Amino acid sequence: MFRKLSQIGEFGLIEEIRKRQSAAKDVIKGIGDDTAVVSFTQNKYLLLTTDMLMEDVHFTRSMSAQEIGHKALACNISDVAAMGGRAKYALVSLGVSAQLDVKFVTNIYRGINKLAQRFDVQIVGGDTVKSSKIVINIALTGEVEKKNLVARSGAKAGDQIFVTGKLGNSFQSGHHLRFMPRQQEAQLIVKYLKPSAMIDISDGLAADLGHIMKASKVGAILEEKKIPLRVNAKIKQALYEGEDFELLFTVPKRNLTTTALRFAQKNQFQLVGQICNQENGLMLLDSRQQHTKMPLKGFKHF
Amino acid sequence: MFRKLSQIGEFGLIEEIRKRQSAAKDVIKGIGDDTAVVSFTQNKYLLLTTDMLMEDVHFTRSMSAQEIGHKALACNISDVAAMGGRAKYALVSLGVSAQLDVKFVTNIYRGINKLAQRFDVQIVGGDTVKSSKIVINIALTGEVEKKNLVARSGAKAGDQIFVTGKLGNSFQSGHHLRFMPRQQEAQLIVKYLKPSAMIDISDGLAADLGHIMKASKVGAILEEKKIPLRVNAKIKQALYEGEDFELLFTVPKRNLTTTALRFAQKNQFQLVGQICNQENGLMLLDSRQQHTKMPLKGFKHF
Numbered sequence: 255m256f257r258k259l260s261q262i263g264e265f266g267l268i269e270e271i272r273k274r275q276s277a278a279k280d281v282i283k284g285i286g287d288d289t290a291v292v293s294f295t296q297n298k299y300l301l302l303t304t305d306m307l308m309e310d311v312h313f314t315r316s317m318s319a320q321e322i323g324h325k326a327l328a329c330n331i332s333d334v335a336a337m338g339g340r341a342k343y344a345l346v347s348l349g350v351s352a353q354l355d356v357k358f359v360t361n362i363y364r365g366i367n368k369l370a371q372r373f374d375v376q377i378v379g380g381d382t383v384k385s386s387k388i389v390i391n392i393a394l395t396g397e398v399e400k401k402n403l404v405a406r407s408g409a410k411a412g413d414q415i416f417v418t419g420k421l422g423n424s425f426q427s428g429h430h431l432r433f434m435p436r437q438q439e440a441q442l443i444v445k446y447l448k449p450s451a452m453i454d455i456s457d458g459l460a461a462d463l464g465h466i467m468k469a470s471k472v473g474a475i476l477e478e479k480k481i482p483l484r485v486n487a488k489i490k491q492a493l494y495e496g497e498d499f500e501l502l503f504t505v506p507k508r509n510l511t512t513t514a515l516r517f518a519q520k521n522q523f524q525l526v527g528q529i530c531n532q533e534n535g536l537m538l539l540d541s542r543q544q545h546t547k548m549p550l551k552g553f554k555h556f
Numbered sequence: 557m558f559r560k561l562s563q564i565g566e567f568g569l570i571e572e573i574r575k576r577q578s579a580a581k582d583v584i585k586g587i588g589d590d591t592a593v594v595s596f597t598q599n600k601y602l603l604l605t606t607d608m609l610m611e612d613v614h615f616t617r618s619m620s621a622q623e624i625g626h627k628a629l630a631c632n633i634s635d636v637a638a639m640g641g642r643a644k645y646a647l648v649s650l651g652v653s654a655q656l657d658v659k660f661v662t663n664i665y666r667g668i669n670k671l672a673q674r675f676d677v678q679i680v681g682g683d684t685v686k687s688s689k690i691v692i693n694i695a696l697t698g699e700v701e702k703k704n705l706v707a708r709s710g711a712k713a714g715d716q717i718f719v720t721g722k723l724g725n726s727f728q729s730g731h732h733l734r735f736m737p738r739q740q741e742a743q744l745i746v747k748y749l750k751p752s753a754m755i756d757i758s759d760g761l762a763a764d765l766g767h768i769m770k771a772s773k774v775g776a777i778l779e780e781k782k783i784p785l786r787v788n789a790k791i792k793q794a795l796y797e798g799e800d801f802e803l804l805f806t807v808p809k810r811n812l813t814t815t816a817l818r819f820a821q822k823n824q825f826q827l828v829g830q831i832c833n834q835e836n837g838l839m840l841l842d843s844r845q846q847h848t849k850m851p852l853k854g855f856k857h858f
Contacts, residue, residue: 259661260654267661267684278678281645290680292645295597304647304695306683343583343594345606347693352562359561376580378592381608386689391649393606393695 286469287405288333288453289396299403301396303333309388313431319358321431322390323365329456330394331373331435332499336454337405338444339398340437341375346392349385362390373437402444404503409451409470413504413529416518418443421459421498422487429484430497439521440501446517447510452503458496459526464536464550466504473534476527476548479541493538493548504529588771589707590635590755591698601705603698605635611690615733621660623733624692625667631758632696633675633737634801638756639707640746641700642739643677648694651687664692675739704746706805711753711772715806715831718749718820723761723800724789731786732799741823742803748819749812754805760798761828766838766852768806775836778829778850781843795840795850806831 259267282291282299289303305326307313313322331341346366350359370377375394418439424430436454443449451466459481463474481492492498505514518525527539536548584593584601591605607628609615615624633643648668652661672679677696720741726732738756745751753768761783765776783794794800807816820827829841838850 257658258654259652259656259658262658267658281678281680284678284680285682290645290647292678292680300602300697302645302647302680302695302697304649304681304683304693306649306651306685306691306693308651308685308687308691311686343592343604345592345604345695347606347608347695349608349610349691350561352560354561356559356561356564376583376586376594378583378586378594378604379606380587381606381693383608383610384613385610385691387687389608389610389651389687389691391606391608391683391693391695393604393647393649393693395602395604395697 283405288336289339291337291403294397297400298397299400301334301337301339301398302393303330304391304393305329306389306391315388317431319361320365323362324369325431326390326392327366327369327375328433328435328499330392331375331437332454334394334396335435335437335440336452336501337398338402338440338452339396341373341394341396343376343378343395344370344392346377346380346390348380349383349387349389351386352384354388366392373435404444404449404452406451406453406466406469409466409472409504409529410506411472411529411531413450413506414510414525415463415474415476415502415504415527415529416523417455417459417482417500417502417526418521418523419498419500420482420484420487421455421500422489422492422495423484424495424497427484427486430499433499435499436501442521443501443503443523447505447514449503449505452501455498455500455502456496458494459502460493460536460548461496461550462502466502467532467536471532473530473532473536474527475530475534475537475539475545477539480524480526482524585707590638591641593639593705596699599702600699601702603636603639603641603700604695605632606693606695607631608691608693617690619733621663622667625664626671627733628692628694629668629671629677630735630737630801632694633677633739634756636696636698637737637739637742638754638803639700640704640742640754641698643675643696643698645678645680645697646672646694648679648682648692650682651685651689651691653688654686656690675737706746706751706754708753708755708768708771711768711774711806711831712808713774713831713833715752715808716812716827717765717776717778717804717806717829717831718825719757719761719784719802719804719828720823720825721800721802722784722786722789723757723802724791724794724797725786726797726799729786729788732801735801737801738803744823745803745805745825749807749816751805751807754803757800757802757804758798760796761804762795762838762850763798763852764804768804769834769838773834775832775834775838776829777832777836777839777841779841782826782828784826
């Protein structure tokens with residue numbers, strides 16, 4: 255009765271792991287949100303997250319080494335941003351073949367370091383190992399004021415759903431290699447809109463809204479015509495392809511004062527739908543004003 | 557003029573990276589010690605470290621998956637221990653093929669989790685990606701009382717050199733897969749011996765003593781007959797093979813009171829030599845009472 259990973263999928267595997275986890279009182283949030291949240295100082299939590307990028311799965315050698323490095327760190331900063339936090343310290347592990355040009359490797363680091371400088375992230379350590387395929391793992395810590403922490407689990411029926419920026423066509427356009435993590439926007443969102451839930455869109459709008467729905471035990475309605483599309487993007491890409499690394503967040507109606515709405519508009523945060531009761535699942539209100547039940551699928555890792 | 561990694565080696569690469577690092581005042585120690593050390597609370601520093609293990613480089617599928625998992629975490633705890641700290645939170649990234657048995661993967665996690673429980677480490681997150689070769693990256697945070705921090709850089713001429721446990725034959729004996737990180741011993745060492753420098757032996761006694769020598773700007777004399785050998789180990793293995801994951805530390809003579817020496821003896825901490833001036837380099841006093849200059853080589857990663 256051995257099962258292969260391809261049969262249970264990444265989320266099945268994560269469930270297998272989670273079952274084996276022990277809960278400690280200093281772990282505010284463990285596996286299952288954008289980052290882990292643990293005790294830190296009186297006013298702050300420590301955030302911890304990690305991402306592994308693999309050659310021929312997430313990138314190829316024909317791409318720009320600098321952009322590959324950029325992306326490896328940017329994904330992690332995006333996760334910290336989605337919790338309302340600020341990225342601080344990074345550990346960079348790199349697996350590379352002994353035959354690889356040093357220039358390719360140093361360009362990966364150049365991409366990482368350039369973004370690190372821009373976001374005031376310190377690269378404090380790492381590891382280098384021999385590997386036939388290039389593999390980059392970045393572990394990032396961040397911190398968040400306790401009052402600013404936003405998880406996936408706080409959305410309530412009636413909350414308005416927003417996204418920053420445009421969605422879809424991220425792979426073909428190269429956006430997934432060049433995006434700037436929305437850390438500054440997240441800070442503004444937390445300050446001025448006080449969102450009830452937030453996540454970054456890595457698996458696709460439908461799947462990531464699904465993560466909020468599951469954690470918050472709610473349903474949601476998306477309005478197709480309101481979903482902001484990237485140039486040449488199709489709605490299906492915006493819904494299911496992912497790698498947009500925009501923020502998806504929910505705001506209680508009472509927070510949406512005239513000032514707040516003006517602020518959202520000025521920053522091009524787009525209202526795309528509304529949270530509803532859990533039994534409704536995820537519905538799409540299409541261009542013909544028809545409601546369709548949507549699958550919660552997204553990018554499949556296995 | 558492109559250079560290959562095999563030409564410059566891992567430490568060459570680390571130097572390339574270090575050059576690109578920015579120094580921030582909250583980073584007490586960045587790349588170049590067992591762990592990074594950054595600001596935390598009034599009395600404590602935060603420690604950060606990471607290790608990547610690669611199939612067919614560090615392990616093979618014919619080995620026990622549980623032992624592979626054990627080792628992946630144990631290396632990191634050993635690094636935290638060598639700073640005088642305690643391991644706290646771990647992020648586990650795993651690259652695995654979709655064709656791999658779930659049982660192999662869950663056994664890797666079982667090995668990680670069993671050790672984590674024993675050392676009160678919380679697994680708070682991670683990532684899983686597709687990979688033809690199995691790759692495990694663990695990033696670990698720890699904490700250390702400021703007064704207990706031990707780096708590589710504090711050794712002075714005259715300090716006595718100690719190791720915990722026995723050295724050599726780690727690969728063939730399987731010790732490298734099963735070792736228990738010396739965290740508890742490190743806590744005792746810090747408390748009762750107040751070491752001037754400490755490191756864990758991963759690259760071999762000569763190379764890791766070399767790291768202390770370089771960071772502390774000192775030389776050292778090792779006494780061959782005092783080096784404690786594992787069963788069937790040869791002296792060359794103890795000096796150059798590594799993967800022992802014992803602690804190597806230096807203690808100022810004034811700290812070696814009768815009580816301290818009795819404590820060291822009781823815990824089988826073995827005196828193996830003495831720190832001397834930098835111009836002496838690393839010397840071995842062999843069984844014929846001859847001094848030989850030793851190379852600072854160790855395990856070569858590329």
